[in-house]
Amino acid sequence: MKKKIKIALIGYGKMGQEINTLCNESEIFEVVSISFKNINDKLDIEGIKKADIAIDFTSKDIVLKNIEQIAKLGKNLVIGTTGWASDIEKVKKIVKKYKIGLIYGANFSVGANIFFKMIASASKLFAKFPEYDVYGFEIHHGGKLDSPSGTALKIAGKILENFPAKKSIQTEKLNRQIDPTELHLASIRGGRNPGFHEVIFDSNADGITLSHQAYNRVGFAKGALFAAEFIKSKKGIYAFENIL
Numbered sequence: 001m002k003k004k005i006k007i008a009l010i011g012y013g014k015m016g017q018e019i020n021t022l023c024n025e026s027e028i029f030e031v032v033s034i035s036f037k038n039i040n041d042k043l044d045i046e047g048i049k050k051a052d053i054a055i056d057f058t059s060k061d062i063v064l065k066n067i068e069q070i071a072k073l074g075k076n077l078v079i080g081t082t083g084w085a086s087d088i089e090k091v092k093k094i095v096k097k098y099k100i101g102l103i104y105g106a107n108f109s110v111g112a113n114i115f116f117k118m119i120a121s122a123s124k125l126f127a128k129f130p131e132y133d134v135y136g137f138e139i140h141h142g143g144k145l146d147s148p149s150g151t152a153l154k155i156a157g158k159i160l161e162n163f164p165a166k167k168s169i170q171t172e173k174l175n176r177q178i179d180p181t182e183l184h185l186a187s188i189r190g191g192r193n194p195g196f197h198e199v200i201f202d203s204n205a206d207g208i209t210l211s212h213q214a215y216n217r218v219g220f221a222k223g224a225l226f227a228a229e230f231i232k233s234k235k236g237i238y239a240f241e242n243i244l
């Protein structure tokens with residue numbers, strides 16, 4: 001029988017449990033370590049040493065510390081945790097220093113990554129017609145720790161790159177008129193939605209609405225395992241959207 005890829009799960013919340021379920025049914029992956037299973041747990045260093053790859057779905061508050069500690073062990077990493085985009089340069093340095101492989105993504109579902117490409121393409125087309133404006137919003141379950149979502153920031157990035165009239169992102173409520181150079185992206189929190197993102201292009205004449213709805217967390221978990229297989233024997237840092 002082929003040797004299974006040994007996974008260390010970092011974080012055992014909604015995503016960690018989803019990946020564990022997939023691994024239990026898998027002939028390719030097995031979970032050999034789980035960190036932060038209970039409140040006050042620490043990183044399971046001895047368990048991580050036995051793993052081929054660590055997959056982190058924790059929170060923006062601890063992900064950087066996790067990356068550094070796991071990189072020190074020479075283990076490759078899949079980072080699904082969001083909310084740390086401003087620390088990308090620090091992460092690049094860690095990857096280089098410890099000569100590991102790391103792949104990260106704000107959204108590991110195939111549909112969402114196709115959605116990013118659709119947004120980029122629509123932005124480029126609408127940018128030619130100054131009468132069109134663009135804006136959007138996202139909805140996530142009440143337990144989500146960061147806001148706006150990493151996926152929303154990714155979408156905003158695609159719009160700013162391809163719709164030059166928009167120069168900055170505005171994620172707050174406004175008690176004034178929005179400046180035409182600002183891209184308004186609102187966040188709604190509540191209920192159980194695993195992730196909904198919508199972008200609207202409109203003018204006086206007509207409008208187009210593009211939206212992506214995750215129905216559950218299976219797509220994210222499958223994407224994380226796809227990323228794990230990809231990064232297993234590589235070094236350097238990769239963005240998930242570039243490897244699909």
Ligand SMILES: NC(=O)c1ccc[n+]([C@@H]2O[C@H](COP(=O)([O-])OP(=O)(O)OC[C@H]3O[C@@H](n4cnc5c(N)ncnc54)[C@H](OP(=O)(O)O)[C@@H]3O)[C@@H](O)[C@H]2O)c1
Pocket residue numbers: 010011012013014015016036037038039040057058059060061062079080081082083105106107108109143146150220
């Ligand atoms: N890339 C993607 O496709 C994708 C998809 C979904 C979610 N995400 C992101 O993945 C992350 C996790 O999502 P989730 O839905 O699984 O969250 P979750 O259910 O809240 O689980 C987070 C896990 O991390 C642990 N944790 C969080 N903060 C901690 C701290 N300060 N110290 C120790 N342990 C801590 C939690 O432990 P406790 O339970 O003890 O608090 C829990 O085990 C979020 O950043 C989310 O945005 C990414």
